[in-house]
Amino acid sequence: MSSGNNNNEVAMAQPPSRFEDVLHVLKRPGALAGDGFDADSGDDVMEMMQDSISLLVIGAGGLGCELLKDLALLGFQNMTVVDMDTIDVSNLNRQFLFRPADVGKPKAVVAAEKVNSRVQGCRVTPKHARVEELSLDFYRQFHVWVLGLDSVEARSYVNSVACSLLEYDEDGNVDPSSIKPMVDGGTEGFKGHARVIYPGMTPCFQCTLWLFPPQTKYPLCTLAETPRTAAHCIEYAHLIAWPRDRPDDEFDADNPEHMLWMFEQASSRAATFGIPGVTPQLTSGVVKNIIPAIASTNAIVASMCATEVLKIVTMCLRGMDNYTMYMGGYGVYTHVASYERDPQCIVCGAGIAIKTRADSTLASFRDALTSDSGGDGALPTDLRGKVTSPSISHGSSNLYMAHGPLEPLTRANLSKSLRELLFAEADMECERRTVTLMLNDKALAAPVRLRVTVE
Amino acid sequence: MIKLFSVKEKAKKESAEAAVTGKKKSSAGELRIQKDISELNLAPGFSIEFPNGTDDLLHFEITLKPTEGYYTGGTFLFGFEISDNYPHDAPKVKCLTRNVFHPNIDLEGNICLNILREDWKPVLSINSVMYGLNFLFLDPNPEDPLNKDAAKMLRDNPRQFEQVVRNGIRRGW
Numbered sequence: 014m015s016s017g018n019n020n021n022e023v024a025m026a027q028p029p030s031r032f033e034d035v036l037h038v039l040k041r042p043g044a045l046a047g048d049g050f051d052a053d054s055g056d057d058v059m060e061m062m063q064d065s066i067s068l069l070v071i072g073a074g075g076l077g078c079e080l081l082k083d084l085a086l087l088g089f090q091n092m093t094v095v096d097m098d099t100i101d102v103s104n105l106n107r108q109f110l111f112r113p114a115d116v117g118k119p120k121a122v123v124a125a126e127k128v129n130s131r132v133q134g135c136r137v138t139p140k141h142a143r144v145e146e147l148s149l150d151f152y153r154q155f156h157v158w159v160l161g162l163d164s165v166e167a168r169s170y171v172n173s174v175a176c177s178l179l180e181y182d183e184d185g186n187v188d189p190s191s192i193k194p195m196v197d198g199g200t201e202g203f204k205g206h207a208r209v210i211y212p213g214m215t216p217c218f219q220c221t222l223w224l225f226p227p228q229t230k231y232p233l234c235t236l237a238e239t240p241r242t243a244a245h246c247i248e249y250a251h252l253i254a255w256p257r258d259r260p261d262d263e264f265d266a267d268n269p270e271h272m273l274w275m276f277e278q279a280s281s282r283a284a285t286f287g288i289p290g291v292t293p294q295l296t297s298g299v300v301k302n303i304i305p306a307i308a309s310t311n312a313i314v315a316s317m318c319a320t321e322v323l324k325i326v327t328m329c330l331r332g333m334d335n336y337t338m339y340m341g342g343y344g345v346y347t348h349v350a351s352y353e354r355d356p357q358c359i360v361c362g363a364g365i366a367i368k369t370r371a372d373s374t375l376a377s378f379r380d381a382l383t384s385d386s387g388g389d390g391a392l393p394t395d396l397r398g399k400v401t402s403p404s405i406s407h408g409s410s411n412l413y414m415a416h417g418p419l420e421p422l423t424r425a426n427l428s429k430s431l432r433e434l435l436f437a438e439a440d441m442e443c444e445r446r447t448v449t450l451m452l453n454d455k456a457l458a459a460p461v462r463l464r465v466t467v468e
Numbered sequence: 469m470i471k472l473f474s475v476k477e478k479a480k481k482e483s484a485e486a487a488v489t490g491k492k493k494s495s496a497g498e499l500r501i502q503k504d505i506s507e508l509n510l511a512p513g514f515s516i517e518f519p520n521g522t523d524d525l526l527h528f529e530i531t532l533k534p535t536e537g538y539y540t541g542g543t544f545l546f547g548f549e550i551s552d553n554y555p556h557d558a559p560k561v562k563c564l565t566r567n568v569f570h571p572n573i574d575l576e577g578n579i580c581l582n583i584l585r586e587d588w589k590p591v592l593s594i595n596s597v598m599y600g601l602n603f604l605f606l607d608p609n610p611e612d613p614l615n616k617d618a619a620k621m622l623r624d625n626p627r628q629f630e631q632v633v634r635n636g637i638r639r640g641w
Contacts, residue, residue, distance in 0.1 A: 049471045066473065156473065166553050169496055189472060219496055222556055223590070230588075234572065234580040234612040257576055328471055359499045404506035408494045410523045417508045418515070422522050451499060453506040460503050 031133075032059060032088040038329050047328030058327050059088060063134070066326050067091035069155035071144060071171060073120040074098065075306050076161030076198050078110045079315030081124055084159070085132040087323055092128075093155065095140040095147065096121040107308035144170050152193070153178060157322055160197040161315065165225050168197065172210070172218035176361045179213045181464065185363050187213035194325050198318040200310045203342035207317035209325070209333050216335065216352045217361035224336075224352075228302065243283060243290035247299040250278035266301045275300060310341055357459035364449065364462030367391040371432040371467045375412055378431060379405060382452070396456070403454040407435060412450075431467055497554035501525045504594045514598055526550040529564070530598065537606040538630055542637040544568065546579075546601065548594070558588035559597060565641050569632055571608045571619035579604070580614040 040055030073096035110127040121139035180191040195210040236249045276296040283291040324332045340346040382388045387397030402415045450463040513533045549560040563577040572580040613619030622629040
């Protein structure tokens with residue numbers, strides 16, 4: 014028997030790798046590959062994807078189910094999925110990891126179980142929690158965050174966490190190892206977006222918050238006096254009748270009795286004004302602000318996101334720069350736009366580095382900033398001498414508010430030392446600490462972040 | 469784009485920023501309200517209180533004592549609630565002074581002011597809301613009523629309206 018035949022037999026005996034198709038991409042050089050991509054080490058890259066990279070998937074709903082499936086089938090094996098919700102019957106038409114028997118169980122737990130049992134080697138860890146409940150150390154352990162969220166609030170929060178993990182060198186350059194790339198997907202009916210965010214380098218969520226349309230809101234007087242549509246009647250029941258008639262009850266849109274009450278109120282109001290069209294479905298749609306979810310939109314947006322994760326991790330292709338919109342209502346239309354950072358973004362801005370002594374008082378620190386030298390040249394030239402009466406805050410605590418009724422209440426802080434104001438007792442021994450302060454002044458168009466190193 | 473991961477260097481270096489202070493992170497809404505409050509321009513007749521102290525700017529109360537118009541001499545208290553999503557979301561404002569007879573305020577304290585709902589824009593600020601409230605008391609609008617009786621009276625019989633408002637102010641609402 015020749016050795017060639019022998020090889021053939023071995024090849025026959027071993028089925029091709031499950032990730033053969035991904036390996037094709039990882040082992041092929043190309044003009045569009047990202048910086049530093051090496052097609053010769055494709056197998057090693059695959060191994061790194063499987064063993065060393067851990068992903069955080071936030072949201073296990075319509076997008077989350079698709080994302081987990083896509084990422085698992087691309088070969089990512091270490092994932093943690095976070096979701097605060099439990100499974101509702103109405104999710105089953107598109108959230109395909111869930112079955113009727115799963116209704117009422119936490120989405121994260123069921124999604125993780127299903128993916129782990131279907132994709133060999135995959136280890137998805139569930140977290141049934143709100144994004145706000147998780148610690149910075151939790152977030153820090155993942156390499157790439159993938160967002161399948163349905164609210165501006167949750168995205169804003171996750172974005173602010175990513176930005177707060179950023180570290181800077183002496184010159185104010187962001188330390189690349191502190192960057193957590195985020196891939197964000199979003200869908201609404203037939204429309205969607207996928208975007209890639211490198212916090213500190215590319216526009217963060219807050220930089221482009223204006224991309225989100227404001228919620229439809231009706232004038233209160235229209236609801237109260239001149240309703241014209243079924244939605245007006247429902248909003249009347251929701252915003253006016255409920256607080257008036259049931260002031261001690263917290264309205265809960267998931268409580269059937271509450272929803273029934275809402276529907277009956279809206280119906281009787283509609284009858285008074287001769288308005289047709291109030292149905293239980295519309296009532297829950299208006300009250301919960303529901304836009305029908307389309308399974309194919311989720312699938313398309315999730316596939317764009319998963320592909321970007323693959324690109325970020327392996328550099329097999331240059332990544333999306335930096336926002337793709339998708340419109341599927343009339344045919345298919347997509348457009349990629351390269352948004353720019355907001356230089357005055359209050360969340361991802363690098364801020365200004367300042368060094369000071371722990372025993373200097375807040376007053377002397379503030380005086381140095383307002384002097385013509387702008388804190389010994391710390392402030393950029395265009396701000397020196399312009400910032401005349403700043404307020405200073407540290408997180409939620411307002412150290413000194415220069416105007417209004419808070420001035421007398423915070424004045425006492427001026428004579429305290431920075432050590433006293435910024436550090437708890439336990440931290441006193443620390444020799445050198447960096448804290449972030451926010452500076453507000455009428456001369457500033459937006460708050461300025463100060464990275465103060467206290468020695 | 470940058471290359472963040474390499475096959476060779478897998479072990480991540482320990483984060484330099486060792487112990488993070490146990491301080492609650494401030495939300496984008498909080499950062500923005502700090503700016504609004506630090507630039508607050510209290511027009512004559514206005515005052516502001518922070519019931520939870522200097523570190524909670526998300527809840528406050530504004531008192532308006534109109535110096536002109538039907539409501540001169542009255543004192544009106546407004547509760548403000550700012551969400552973490554401010555200024556994407558409008559502030560929630562309620563009139564805490566009860567039973568105010570006003571065409572655009574109902575007896576539960578809901579206020580019909582366009583910039584608080586359908587016309588809110590993130591470029592507006594607490595200052596803008598105060599101007600809006602001031603205007604509402606200077607020039608009540610009977611065309612877009614929340615309290616229909618008040619609107620009807622103001623339109624049909626302004627003198628009687630004035631009298632009812634005067635009485636209300638005298639009783640302290």
